[in-house]
Amino acid sequence: MSKAYETVIGLEVHVELATKTKIFCGCSTAFGGAPNTHTCPVCTGMPGSLPVLNKGVVEKAVAVGLATNCTITRNCKFDRKNYFYPDNPQNYQISQLYYPICRDGKVEIEAEGKKKFVRIHEIHMEEDAGKLVHDPYTDSSLVDFNRSGVPLIEIVSEPDMRSAEEVIAYLEKLRLIIQYLGASDCKLNEGSMRADVNLSVREVGSETFGTRTETKNLNSFKAIARAIENERERQIDLIESGEPVIQETRRWDDTKEYSYAMRSKEDAQDYRYFPDPDLVPIHISDEWLEEIKAAQPEFRDEKKLRYKEEYELPDYDIDIITNTKRMADLFEETIALGANPKKVSNWLMVETMRLMKEHQMDADALAFSAENFAKLIKLADDKVINGTVAKEVFEKIFTDDIDPEVYVKEHGLATVNDEGALKTACEEAIRNNPKAVEDYRGGKEKALGALVGQVMKAMKGKADPSSVNKLLKELL
Amino acid sequence: MIITDETIDYVGILAKLELSDEEKLQAKKDMSEMLDYVSKLNELDTENVTAMSHTFPYNNVFREDVVTNGDDRENLLKNAPEQKDGCYKVPKTFD
Amino acid sequence: MAAIRCLRHLTREADKMNITGMTAAEIGRKIKAKEISVIEAVTACLDAIEQYDKEYNCFVTVDREGALKQAIEVQKKIDAGELTGPLAGVPIAIKDNMCQEGILTSCSSKILSDFVPTYTAEAVLKLMEAGAVIIGKTNMDEFAMGSTTETSYYGETKNPWDITKVPGGSSGGSAAAVAAEEVPCALGSDTGGSIRQPASFCGVTGIKPTYGRVSRYGLIAYGSSLDQIGPIAKDVTDCATILEAISQYDKKDSTSVNRTDNDFTTALVDDVKGMKIGLPRDYFTEGLDSEIKDAVYKAAEVLKSKGAIVEEFDLGMVEYAIPAYYIIASAEASSNLERFDGVKYGYRTEQYTDLHNMYKKSRSEGFGAEVKRRIMLGSFVLSSGYYDAYYVKALKVKALIKQAYDKAFEKYDVIMGPVAPTTALDMGASLSDPIKMYLGDVYTVPVNLAGLPGISLPCGYDSDGMPIGLQMVGDAFHEKTIIRAAYAFEQTKEYKRPAGVSERGL
Secondary structure, three states: OOOOEEEEEEEEEEEEOOOOEOOOOOOEOOOOOOOOOOOOOOOOOOOOOOOOEEHHHHHHHHHHHHHOOOEEOOEEOOEEEEOOOOOOOOOEEEEOOOOOOEEEEEEEEEEOOEEEEEEEEEEEEEEOOOEEEEEOOOOEEEEEOOOOOOEEEEEEEOOOEOOHHHHHHHHHHHHHHHHHHOOOOOOOOOOOEEEEEEEEEEEOOOOOOOOOEEEEOOOOHHHHHHHHHHHHHHHHHHHHOOOOOOOOEEEEEOOOOEEEEOOOOOOOOOOOOEEOOOOOOEEOOHHHHHHHHHOOOOOHHHHHHHHHHHHOOOHHHHHHHHOOHHHHHHHHHHHHOOOOHHHHHHHHHHHHHHHHHHOOOOHHHOOOOHHHHHHHHHHHHOOOOOHHHHHHHHHHHHHHOOOHHHHHHHOOOOOOOOHHHHHHHHHHHHHHOHHHHHHHHOOOOOHHHHHHHHHHHHOOOOOOHHHHHHHHHHHO | OOOOHHHHHHHHHHHOOOOOHHHHHHHHHHHHHHHHHHHHHHHOOOOOOOOOOOOOOOOOOEEOOOOOOOOOHHHHHOOOOOEEOOEEEEEOOOO | OHHHHHHHHHHHHHHOOOHHHOOHHHHHHHHHOOOOOHHHHHHHHHHHHHHHHHHHOOEEEEOHHHHHHHHHHHHHHHHOOOOOOOOOOOEEEEEOOEOEOOEOOOOOOHHHOOOOOOOOOHHHHHHHHOOOEEEEEEOOOHHHOOOOOOOOOOOOOOEOOEOOEOOOOOOHHHHHHHHOOOOOEEEEEEOOOOOHHHHHHHOOEEEEOOOOOEOOOOEOOOOOOOOEEEEEEOOHHHHHHHHHHHEOOOOOOOOOOOOOOOOHHHHOOOOOOOOEEEEEHHHOOOOOOHHHHHHHHHHHHHHHHOOOEEEEEOOOOHHHHHHHHHHHHHHHHHHHHHHOOOOOOOOOOOOOOOHHHHHHHHHHHHOOHHHHHHHHHHHHHHOOOOHHHHHHHHHHHHHHHHHHHHHHHHHOOEEEEEOOOOOOOEOOOOOOOHHHHHHOOOOOHHHHHOOOOEEEEEEEEOOOOOEEEEEEEEOOOOHHHHHHHHHHHHOOOOOOOOHHHHOOOO
16 A cells, blocks of 8 residues: 555434334334234335324434534425335335435544544434345245334434544444433444444545445444444555445445445435425424423533532543443432432442443443442441442342342341440450461551451451451550 | 436336336337426426425424334235235345 | 015115115205115115116225125114214215225225225225215226226226216216216315316216315325315215215324314305306316306306306416426325335235346236326436426426415405316227326316315206316315305206116116
8 A cells, every 4th residue: 555545434323213103103113022013004004004203203303403513404394215125115215305304513522532523414304114034944035014114313424534433432422412312222233323334535635535435234333443444445455456436335244344335226226305295394493492402411511510510520430420321320310319429439430340341231231220229328338238248239239239228138247236246256356366466566557457357257247347447456 | 308218217127117118119208298298397487486395384293102003913914915924025135 | 684685675665766866965864864774775876886887887896795784883873863964874985095994995906906905094984983884996097097087907987978988087986976876975086186077077066175174094195295085976065065074184194184164064055145256267278178168157157147256367377287287296106106016915926036026027017007107207207317307396386376376366265167178088089198188187287286175066068968067166275165156056057967877767
């Protein structure tokens, strides 16, 4: 490779909105379910059926637009995108081309230590397609319309990204914003967030864009990073060998780590968009817009500032806690139950992070309740249990969300505050460890630790170490 | 307007219609005549006219986000030319 | 079964009453008064269809069993006082593009020749709620694309006035069935004149309501922004009564409009004093048959003599409506008919090599020539590079047409004119020249583009004895105005039957 190349990337991100029902009919959007059990005449394209728009879809789309600094299109419409495919029951998809609901937004990202803005060209609403499964017994395909009509927004960025790191930072940012809004769970592996990568390369310093390709079927951040690297190299190879880059759609195969062109002579890519006459235009009034604005939650950047001011937490802790809505929610809910913010943060930073690593899970998957978490912190604060026991109990909360009060009682884990028993144990430890006693009296403060350990052992871990410390010092 | 064979083939791909040679000839003639006829609209200056996709100024017709439909699979599949395992069966399709 | 046989016996008496010769309202009244039973009314229609429909071919499906079952249920409800409306027990036919649960709904197309919906169109449900008994599904131009009912997969329908002539279309089966007195009334649908023109050709009355007045849910779409369901019957009273029953806001149709003025029968008043009626001068040009022109002017005189103010004026835009209409309707149709692909329902070709081959063969074998012609045109005008030149241009012209009407309705209550430039044409006369056929819609198409209500009723007969239709168009949601005007005009005329019908039983 003789010349230096720059990669130019724009993204089309599809996000499934977390509504209860589909975009144009009253069928459930619940995941799973036997094939075609969440379908009706509308989402299977029966003749004479008609779509009626789910209001929640508009509100969620506007909320995402506001959170990504978009201009909201006050009068928008739906258009039909016409193409034949068996997962598309009407053979047109109801989407928005001419008047998308949001336009001209931007989000700030940070990648490789640098901050920059990625501009959003538009966000539009549309319906998802059904699912095709290959049937090996009959060598045919089977169509399941359960996902047909699930609401989607498509967030189309400008070609503002230059590396896989920036792409991932952008996706992380979108995911966080949308999760904070509660507009979607944004799971790449489950398909509730999907990204198509538009990529071209050009010589560094060039003002014009090269020919771009669109790569689809990217189901993880790793796949996205690999596909970007792969496509960048493929295009540079073509250019270097004097061959043209063809504008086309390519499908990524993550197991084989390569992409192939999705070309067909039956696929003219001429979608004949026109306004859908079955749906009336949408008007977003000032009042409605204000209502949606008022219902916007506190986003990450605002939370960060507040956590620093109100709770005086270190930046590192704030970063981790606010990195997922789940952890931020857990943090705030636990505080609301009376727990000390710093202690909650500590538990999250140390024990929670350790267990997440051990269980190889994301913060989104944290399943324990703030109630049990707060109870545990209180038990430790009140010295009902000591630190070691608290960690043990927390593990049970982390995995099974047990009630710590019940658990401590049932397993007899409460700290023993029986002065007599404690004194007897201390005296016994002093009697049985003359060496340690001698060392301590000889000025070796550390030797006390061995004695404390002996007492704790004798007390089966249920004593409060600081009380033991104090008592031993008195006796010596 | 002259309609070529290529145009007829192209529109056939879009519309998923396969015309016989005879039908193609007829389609070329029909479409050409029809397009000539509708070009009459070019007599009108519509520079400052807004395209009217919806006749009446109604907007904001919504449905609340409440599940109203149950499982109607058996009924819906009744009309399927071919079905298997609760799905509509189609020729092998790659996506 | 025994009950039916017993009732059949009673029918003999009722036969003498010539039930099929009555209007829907008369049948309803007689049922209410217990002069006839619902079974008698229904049986009279079923028998008439059996006896005469071989000649006219108005029906694709006759639901004898279902109709008799409905009749028994409706009678019970009437007897229990649960059904008291004017349509309780009245037999009615439905155009075959409206879904009815459990009944073949073919759109007169091969591609839907085995389609049995699992749901019923909202308008049909409303009729059933009013106690009307659905007799069967009427023949039509395939997917409502045509003006002659000759493009049906089930063969053409013939005009009861002269079986060598077309009944008009696309609701030709509905109009002919009413004219032939196989049923007292029927539902049709009107995208560019498909209720009004066949009503005119068959000498009966039909209303195309304002767009949004009647729910389109369950109506198999042709041109979604233009389609409306409406009644066809022997007089204005029946049409108003049926329209009143089927007009209701439907939250399943986003384009349905919530109105409180659906009480159309209140407009059945013989009074047009002071009503301002405009005759568009630009309607009466050389393309219009002179006998029709005379009949319409005569009708204007009649209304004038009843106190209406009749004036001639220039409506404008008349010659641009058809080109705009065929672009818009074909474009919408090309998209609406994409769902017929052999996957979920309908015809699938027997042999195919792969998915796209299956699509192409199923659709090419399943659709008839006229449907394919419009799908091709519609796909073309929406395709890349042509969208603005054709589709957007047509939508702009539509706006201009709407403006022309808006201006006219500032001055007039009713715009009156012919329904079609000719009376019913000979079978096969227009199929070979599509543009010529399309030109026949010149007076009806602009009304759909502007979304307005229109009524067609007989106003005379040409020298061959074929009926001539009079069209009255009202401003949006002013159906009552045209119903009133039409009713007043109708009071000056006697209902005339086709010779073949009036000679029955002689």
